[in-house]
Amino acid sequence: MPRSLVRQVRMLAAVATSGLLLGMASPVQHTSFFPEKRAGANNKKQETRNQEPETSNQEQEASNVAGALTPTSRRAYEEVLKLRIGPARMMLRPELALTPNAPAPLLVADCADFAELLVSQDASRYEAIVDAQQARLSALGKAPASALRDYARAEIRMHLGLNQLVFQHEVLGTWNLRQAFQQMQAVVKRYPTFLPARKTLGICQFAVGSLPQGYHWLLRLLGLPGDVDAGLKNLQLAATQRHDFQTESQIYLALIREAYLKQPEEGIRLAERLHAQQPDNLLFTFLRISCNKRQHRAEAALAAYEARPQGPGYQPLPYLRHMVADLLLYQGSYAASERENLAFLREYKGRHYRKDAAFKLYLAAWLGGQPAASVAAYRQQINLAGPTDVEEDNYAQQYYNKALALNPILTRARLQIDGGYYRPALATLRTFRGTPTTPQRDNIENPYRWARALHGLGRLDSARLGYELTLKVSGDNAPYYFAPQAALQLGYLCLADGQRAQAKMYFEKALNYPWHEYKNSTDAKAKLALRELK
Numbered sequence: 001m002p003r004s005l006v007r008q009v010r011m012l013a014a015v016a017t018s019g020l021l022l023g024m025a026s027p028v029q030h031t032s033f034f035p036e037k038r039a040g041a042n043n044k045k046q047e048t049r050n051q052e053p054e055t056s057n058q059e060q061e062a063s064n065v066a067g068a069l070t071p072t073s074r075r076a077y078e079e080v081l082k083l084r085i086g087p088a089r090m091m092l093r094p095e096l097a098l099t100p101n102a103p104a105p106l107l108v109a110d111c112a113d114f115a116e117l118l119v120s121q122d123a124s125r126y127e128a129i130v131d132a133q134q135a136r137l138s139a140l141g142k143a144p145a146s147a148l149r150d151y152a153r154a155e156i157r158m159h160l161g162l163n164q165l166v167f168q169h170e171v172l173g174t175w176n177l178r179q180a181f182q183q184m185q186a187v188v189k190r191y192p193t194f195l196p197a198r199k200t201l202g203i204c205q206f207a208v209g210s211l212p213q214g215y216h217w218l219l220r221l222l223g224l225p226g227d228v229d230a231g232l233k234n235l236q237l238a239a240t241q242r243h244d245f246q247t248e249s250q251i252y253l254a255l256i257r258e259a260y261l262k263q264p265e266e267g268i269r270l271a272e273r274l275h276a277q278q279p280d281n282l283l284f285t286f287l288r289i290s291c292n293k294r295q296h297r298a299e300a301a302l303a304a305y306e307a308r309p310q311g312p313g314y315q316p317l318p319y320l321r322h323m324v325a326d327l328l329l330y331q332g333s334y335a336a337s338e339r340e341n342l343a344f345l346r347e348y349k350g351r352h353y354r355k356d357a358a359f360k361l362y363l364a365a366w367l368g369g370q371p372a373a374s375v376a377a378y379r380q381q382i383n384l385a386g387p388t389d390v391e392e393d394n395y396a397q398q399y400y401n402k403a404l405a406l407n408p409i410l411t412r413a414r415l416q417i418d419g420g421y422y423r424p425a426l427a428t429l430r431t432f433r434g435t436p437t438t439p440q441r442d443n444i445e446n447p448y449r450w451a452r453a454l455h456g457l458g459r460l461d462s463a464r465l466g467y468e469l470t471l472k473v474s475g476d477n478a479p480y481y482f483a484p485q486a487a488l489q490l491g492y493l494c495l496a497d498g499q500r501a502q503a504k505m506y507f508e509k510a511l512n513y514p515w516h517e518y519k520n521s522t523d524a525k526a527k528l529a530l531r532e533l534k
Contacts, residue, residue, distance in 0.1 A: 068148070069244050070095065073104040080112050081247075083119065083282040083315040088112050101143040106136045107152040114159040118166065119315055121350020126167050133160045147191040154183035155200060188234075195238045199249040202234030206256060210524050228531060232256070247274070251287065258294065259521075260528045262492050267291045280309045282317065293323060296456060298330045298419030318347035322357055329360055330419025332412075334368030352390050358382040359396035367412060395517045407432070407442045413449045422456040429453065444474045448482040455489065464493060471509075481516040488526055495529070504533055 069077065072095045079088035089112055095105040113129045116122075133156055140153045158180035164173030181204050187197040208226030235256070238249035254267035271288040278284055285308045292301035305324050325340035341357045341364070348354075358381035365375045379400065388394040399406075409432045416425035432446055451466025467486040474483035491506035510526040513519070 069104045073108045077108045080115055081283055082280060084313045085112050085116050085315045087313050101139045103140060103143055103149040103152040106139060107155060110136055110156045110159055116315060117163055119317055123167060130163060147194040150187045151197050154180050154187055195241055195243045196245040198234040199238035199245060202231045203252055205231030210528060260525055264295050268295060282309050282314050285309060289323060293327060296418060296420035298327045302327050318344050322353055325360055329364055330415045334364040338364040351386050352393060354386050355382050355396040356392035359399060391518055391521060398517055410442060410445050410449055417452045422453045425453040441480055444470060444478060444480055444482045447473060448486055460493060477514060479514060479516055481518045484510045484513040484516055484522050488522055491529060500533055
């Protein structure tokens with residue numbers, strides 16, 4: 001299987017950890033996220049493709065009743081959603097003993113296992129959890145047919161396939177994902193009003209549909225049909241109507257809007273509202289921290305971290321330490337950042353993000369003025385064995401391989417911009433002085449950092465000039481991410497101003513750059529922006 005395809009599906013598993021599994025918080029009402037397209041021939045074709053079989057009121061009511069969780073399972077899932085895995089399992093034990101083939105407790109028990117394994121990344125728990133998942137699938141085969149039974153079977157198989165992919169069992173994982181995808185399609189066809197299946201099918205359709213064009217032949221061969229528009233439509237149906245799993249649908253939709261469609265505010269509002277409803281929910285706190293971090297609000301993210309729920313019963317979440325280490329690095333608190341990343345590496349049992357942590361330890365030691373031996377030791381740690389499936393690890397490894405000499409001024413400015421410290425970043429950038437011997441990479445990065453800081457301050461005309469200068473200095477073949485990202489940002493700015501032809505030109509330009517550190521995510525965003533223009 002091509003490596004980039006494996007990365008895409010593993011990314012889906014990472015999103016599943018962030019958006020987690022099934023939502024049981026109080027429903028949050030949303031207006032339509034994606035406006036209806038104008039009427040015309042294309043719409044009629046889309047309507048025909050997505051046409052749903054007619055369902056009587058009795059069938060719809062039966063489908064909804066069959067899809068409801070039991071009160072005990074619902075309470076247990078509230079604990080799972082809070083990442084209180086142990087208490088959730090204790091709640092489920094009597095119901096599982098009394099009704100061992102019932103879909104509701106089997107599904108929630110699987111969600112508890114899936115959450116534990118993806119959060120902990122503990123390989124020593126992998127075999128036991130996979131065995132339990134297969135036993136649940138066998139038990140569901142003995143249960144009477146219903147929307148919830150069929151949905152639980154497809155969802156558990158999806159969890160199984162994602163676990164197998166994350167832990168490097170790619171052939172088995174791909175086969176189970178293919179089976180789960182097809183089973184979920186069948187659930188939607190048989191129970192068209194059962195909204196949880198729309199949620200999972202929508203995620204799959206979007207994830208597969210956003211892959212590069214060159215992999216579509218393989219996806220067809222695997223029986224994994226992607227369709228971004230249909231995926232978003234299914235997700236929106238699940239996000240805007242009340243059902244047991246509505247909150248999860250809302251989280252997924254908000255994350256997609258933020259990551260791919262450059263619409264972050266809904267995600268932050270959702271995270272704040274969910275946290276206000278359940279301040280003891282560790283997952284919602286994680287969502288709140290990560291949304292603020294991605295939107296360059298380091299102080300808000302640090303405040304959310306300080307207010308996180310703690311105590312016995314919560315699943316350990318060492319990745320939070322890695323996130324906080326980044327926030328402290330942005331702030332310039334280098335010694336504190338170093339302590340958090342060292343604690344992350346001690347507590348975390350997974351293989352991903354270790355290279356990124358080593359790179360951030362190197363930056364903290366270097367910018368913090370530690371002895372050269374300490375700086376070199378952290379840099380060497382980047383090259384220890386480990387995967388590069390996530391872009392952060394890939395970036396760290398590429399930095400090590402190319403033996404880049406980072407500029408301390410531009411590096412400090414980058415970190416300040418990442419934290420939303422835009423005015424301090426501009427002050428830092430004013431101290432940069434180019435010379436005839438300045439490396440090409442630095443000459444390209446300098447205007448890009450200016451543009452990012454000005455963009456963050458809302459000085460959009462000045463930001464445009466900086467992005468355009470980045471493109472000019474870079475040319476078309478420089479193997480760095482600055483120009484592709486500048487083109488992407490220019491596309492978004494033009495789109496916001498209604499300059500659709502220019503936006504299209506910039507998005508296409510972002511796609512046409514050769515390999516760079518963030519090509520997968522940049523290309524996916526540009527591709528989806530071009531789809532929106534249509």
